[in-house]
Amino acid sequence: MSVRKYSIIDCTNKEARLKLPNFEPGEGFARQLDKQDALAKFRQAFYIADPDLIYLDGNSLGRLPLATRERVRTAVEMEWGIDLIRGWNANWYQAPARVGEKIARLVGAAPGQVLVSDSTSVNLFKLVCAALALRPERNCIVSDVLNFPSDIYILQGIIPLLGNRHSLTLVPSADEISIDLRDIAARIDENTALVTVSQVVFKSGFLYDVEELTRIAHRAGALVLLDVSHSVGAVPIAFDRWGVDLAIGCTYKYLNGGPGSPAFLYVNHALQPRALSPIWGWFGQQTPFAFDLTYNPAEGARRFLVSSPPILSILAMEAGLDLQIEAGIEQIRQKSIILTSYLVFLVDTILAPLGFTLGSPRDARQRGSHISIRHPEGYRINRALVEDMHLIPDFREPDNIRLGLAPLYTSFWEVWEGVDRIRRVVEEERYLCYSNQRQAVT
Numbered sequence: 001m002s003v004r005k006y007s008i009i010d011c012t013n014k015e016a017r018l019k020l021p022n023f024e025p026g027e028g029f030a031r032q033l034d035k036q037d038a039l040a041k042f043r044q045a046f047y048i049a050d051p052d053l054i055y056l057d058g059n060s061l062g063r064l065p066l067a068t069r070e071r072v073r074t075a076v077e078m079e080w081g082i083d084l085i086r087g088w089n090a091n092w093y094q095a096p097a098r099v100g101e102k103i104a105r106l107v108g109a110a111p112g113q114v115l116v117s118d119s120t121s122v123n124l125f126k127l128v129c130a131a132l133a134l135r136p137e138r139n140c141i142v143s144d145v146l147n148f149p150s151d152i153y154i155l156q157g158i159i160p161l162l163g164n165r166h167s168l169t170l171v172p173s174a175d176e177i178s179i180d181l182r183d184i185a186a187r188i189d190e191n192t193a194l195v196t197v198s199q200v201v202f203k204s205g206f207l208y209d210v211e212e213l214t215r216i217a218h219r220a221g222a223l224v225l226l227d228v229s230h231s232v233g234a235v236p237i238a239f240d241r242w243g244v245d246l247a248i249g250c251t252y253k254y255l256n257g258g259p260g261s262p263a264f265l266y267v268n269h270a271l272q273p274r275a276l277s278p279i280w281g282w283f284g285q286q287t288p289f290a291f292d293l294t295y296n297p298a299e300g301a302r303r304f305l306v307s308s309p310p311i312l313s314i315l316a317m318e319a320g321l322d323l324q325i326e327a328g329i330e331q332i333r334q335k336s337i338i339l340t341s342y343l344v345f346l347v348d349t350i351l352a353p354l355g356f357t358l359g360s361p362r363d364a365r366q367r368g369s370h371i372s373i374r375h376p377e378g379y380r381i382n383r384a385l386v387e388d389m390h391l392i393p394d395f396r397e398p399d400n401i402r403l404g405l406a407p408l409y410t411s412f413w414e415v416w417e418g419v420d421r422i423r424r425v426v427e428e429e430r431y432l433c434y435s436n437q438r439q440a441v442t
C-alpha cells in the first residue's frame with residue numbers, strides 16, 4: 001500500500017485542480033498518511049494527556065501547547081510575582097500590539113492594523129458602530145443566515161441603539177450549507193452600509209470567496225467586516241490584498257490561545273484616520289497616563305482598545321501563535337484539505353449507509369477545516385461518543401455532529417479511529433441509553 005505524492009493549491013485559486021491521494025478505507029492507510037504528513041512533528045508540541053482520547057473539537061477549543069505552560073508560569077511567577085507594576089513598562093503595555101502583529105502575519109495584514117483586545121463579540125460591536133458611522137447616509141446591513149448567532153445578536157442590538165435607522169438583511173441559504181454570492185450581490189445596493197459575514201461558517205464549514213465578496217460590496221460603496229473566528233489558523237487569509245475593511249477573530253480555536261482567550265481586531269489603514277470606537281476608554285486615548293479629562297482618540301487602530309488588557313491571557317496566547325507561524329499557513333491548509341477530504345471519504349463509505357449525510361460542502365475549496373455530519377439521532381449519538389467512546393466532537397442544532405480537524409495536531413489515524421467509533425455507536429445502538437434532553441453546553 002502506498003500513498004501517491006500530492007500537491008494542493010491555494011484555496012483562493014478557483015481554477016486550480018485538487019490533487020488528492022486515492023483514499024482507501026483501512027486503518028493501515030491512515031497510518032500511511034500519517035507517515036507522509038509534513039506537519040506530524042507539531043503534534044509533539046501539544047500536551048496530549050490521553051492518546052486514546054480522540055479530540056475533534058479544536059475548532060471550538062484548541063489544545064494546550066506545551067510552551068504555553070512555561071510561558072504562563074513565567075508570566076505569573078516572574079512578571080507578576082517579581083516585577084509587579086513595573087511589568088507594564090517592561091512588557092505588558094505593548095502586549096496587545098506586539099501579539100497583534102503576530103496575528104497580522106497569519107491574516108495577511110501589514111503592521112499597524114491588528115490588535116488583541118476584548119472578545120470577538122465586543123470587537124464586532126465596536127467595529128460595526130465605527131463602520132455605520134462611516135456610511136451615515138446608508139441604512140442597510142447585510143449578513144447571512146449561516147453567520148454565528150452572536151454576530152447576528154450584536155447587529156440586532158446596535159439597530160435600536162442607533163435610533164432604529166438601520167435594517168438588517170440576512171441572505172438565505174438554499175441548502176443550509178452554503179451561501180451563493182449572487183444572492184448576496186442581489187441584496188447589496190446604494191443603501192448598503194455594511195456587509196458582514198464569517199469567512200468560514202460555524203456549522204457547515206462553508207468557506208466564502210472573500211476577495212469576490214469584497215469586490216461586490218465595494219462596487220456598491222459598502223464596507224466589508226469579516227469574522228475569521230473559524231478560519232484563522234486553518235485557511236489562508238489576505239486582508240490587505242483582498243481589501244477587507246474591518247475584521248475580527250477568535251484566538252481560542254485554531255490558534256490554541258486557551259479558554260476565553262482575548263480576540264483580535266483589524267482596521268484597514270485606509271479607514272484608520274476616520275474610524276472611531278463607540279467605547280471611549282483610556283487605553284484608546286492618545287495619552288492614557290496624562291489623565292486628561294477630554295478624550296482624544298489614539299492614532300491608528302489603537303483607539304479601538306478600551307481598557308487594561310488581560311495580560312496573562314495575552315501572554316498565554318503567544319506560544320500557540322509561534323507554532324502557527326513556524327508551520328506556515330500553506331502547509332496547514334494543505335494538510336487540512338487532505339484531512340477533511342479523507343474524512344468525507346470515510347463518511348461516504350462507512351457512515352452514509354448508517355443514515356448520515358454530509359452537512360458540509362463537498363468541494364474542499366469551499367470549506368474550512370471542520371466537517372458536519374447530520375443524523376436524525378445526532379444529539380444522542382454525540383452524547384454516546386463523548387461519554388462512552390472517548391471521542392470529543394461537538395453538536396450543533398438540529399442534527400449536526402461537528403468534527404473539527406486541527407492540522408497542527410489532528411492525525412489521520414484519529415480521523416480513521418473517530419469514524420470507526422461513530423460507526424460502532426450506531427451499529428451497536430449505544431446512543432439509545434442517552435436522553436434527548438439538551439445539556440447547557442453542547
Ligand SMILES: *Cc1c(COP(=O)(O)O)cnc(C)c1O
Nearest residue numbers: 119120121148198202227229230
Ligand atoms: C467562536 C466564534 C465567536 C466567539 O465569540 P466570543 O465573543 O469570543 O464568545 C464569534 N464568531 C464566530 C464566527 C465564532 O466562530
